[in-house]
Amino acid sequence: MSVLLQLDQVSAGYGEAVVLHAVSFALKEGETLALLGRNGVGKSTLIDTLAGATRQHGGRISLSGKALHGLSSHQRAAAGIGWVPQERNIFKSLTVHENLTAVARPGRWTPARVYEMFPRLAERKTNLGTQLSGGEQQMLAVGRALVLNPRVLLLDEPLEGLAPIIVEELLRAIRRITREEGVSAIVVEQHPQAILRVSDQAVVLDQGSVRFDGRAQELLDNREKLDALIGLAKGHSDARHAS
Ligand SMILES: Nc1ncnc2c1ncn2[C@@H]1O[C@H](COP(=O)(O)OP(=O)(O)OP(=O)(O)O)[C@@H](O)[C@H]1O
Numbered sequence: 001m002s003v004l005l006q007l008d009q010v011s012a013g014y015g016e017a018v019v020l021h022a023v024s025f026a027l028k029e030g031e032t033l034a035l036l037g038r039n040g041v042g043k044s045t046l047i048d049t050l051a052g053a054t055r056q057h058g059g060r061i062s063l064s065g066k067a068l069h070g071l072s073s074h075q076r077a078a079a080g081i082g083w084v085p086q087e088r089n090i091f092k093s094l095t096v097h098e099n100l101t102a103v104a105r106p107g108r109w110t111p112a113r114v115y116e117m118f119p120r121l122a123e124r125k126t127n128l129g130t131q132l133s134g135g136e137q138q139m140l141a142v143g144r145a146l147v148l149n150p151r152v153l154l155l156d157e158p159l160e161g162l163a164p165i166i167v168e169e170l171l172r173a174i175r176r177i178t179r180e181e182g183v184s185a186i187v188v189e190q191h192p193q194a195i196l197r198v199s200d201q202a203v204v205l206d207q208g209s210v211r212f213d214g215r216a217q218e219l220l221d222n223r224e225k226l227d228a229l230i231g232l233a234k235g236h237s238d239a240r241h242a243s
Pocket residue numbers: 014017019037038039040041042043044045046
């Protein structure tokens with residue numbers, strides 16, 4: 001499979017502050033990459049940098065060989081970057097259906113296909129964003145990114161705070177979107193086991209630098225290595241998911 005997204009020596013941050021230091025990795029077409037690391041290591045900054053929402057200080061990001069530098073978030077969306085930020089940007093004052101139709105662009109992913117993927121959303125078509133559960137809001141946020149027909153989906157902690165049954169539903173959807181539909185994905189997670197099961201590649205960040213870049217299976221097979229790389233992240237997320 002060919003490389004879809006390539007980062008070479010990317011440094012980025014906010015204003016003069018540099019959060020990411022010389023980050024390099026490549027994501028292949030149709031693959032899922034788990035982006036892991038402790039709180040505050042720069043996972044969201046990396047996602048936001050790909051989406052064009054931070055200040056890039058150096059290096060190169062390319063999508064199918066085309067440099068993204070200088071493109072606005074809107075232009076990156078048009079180029080195929082589907083961004084679901086950590087704060088789930090849905091329009092709370094619009095209905096589920098309006099949220100999807102307001103942004104849809106021609107392509108394979110239509111609101112109807114989103115409803116097929118997430119039947120819960122179909123049942124709540126006419127509900128306002130404010131009337132959705134956390135899990136439904138996350139499904140809608142993913143649906144909104146999908147109807148833009150992206151080539152790569154960027155999901156920042158999509159499973160955060162969700163009940164186990166909803167987590168499984170979203171993981172199944174992510175797997176379907178990537179394995180069956182050929183969309184690539186980068187998924188930030190603090191609960192490594194769950195996301196590694198549906199990922200091909202894993203990248204672990206520490207203080208803004210890449211500490212591990214390899215196959216997800218390698219970390220699933222080597223629990224000690226995973227614990228050493230991520231430290232206490234697991235205990236933290238277990239507590240979170242148990243609530
Ligand atoms: N808007 C901002 N302006 C300035 N600094 C920021 C901003 N957002 C994040 N930072 C800083 O960048 C660093 C990385 O933060 P980031 O949110 O990328 O981490 P993260 O890995 O996503 O953490 P978490 O797991 O808590 O979501 C932190 O030191 C943070 O304080």
